[in-house]
Amino acid sequence: EVQLVESGGGLVQPGGSLRLSCAASGFTFSSYWLSWVRQAPGKGLEWVANVKQEGNEKYYVDSVKGRFTISRDNAKNSVYLQMNNLRAEDTAVYYCARDYMGRSEHWGQGTLVTVSS
């Protein structure tokens, strides 16, 4: 069974940093693109970033470029999102997802990030 489990969320002050992790199991991790998608409270879905199988190709939404970094460790079956210089508008539930041919087929349960003083 495919499982994706996010962790690392919490309360952080504006300008602070946080590193999210997503631990995967139940599939050959190194064969898939992985994405992060977020959802602000009461709002819709926003794609944040994704990373190719080898980790050598990454894409970001403009609003996080230069502040967030996606990475993966295929030996640990994990994908990460390093978030720096956080803003109030980054407050959201962050989901990791396994992608196939562009679509997100499997999702984790999400981890809540709250940016507030």
Next chain:
Amino acid sequence: AIRMTQSPSSFSASTGDRVTITCRASQGISNSLAWYQQKPGKAPNLLIYSASTLQSGVPSRFSGSGSGTDFTLTISCLQSEDFATYYCQQYYSYPRTFGQGTKVEIK
């Protein structure tokens, strides 16, 4: 970025109804479109990809159509478990973008 616009934003329907949600892309995306269902407090669930291909395990009452800029999601006979919010997403180009969502409520 490609803008995805769904309509309506919300509506009420009854069990057994046939419902249709539309999604329009600001530029052509071929058939690189997915539909997701999301229930409160839960992660999204992939329903349809490539505009019209049903994801494994999804009931056949769900169907999708369209290509280019205009797409539709149809639920042929609404069931109680289908009351949820539905999102379209294009994966034709970066950044990936979602529609704003369509909430289907009980009448």
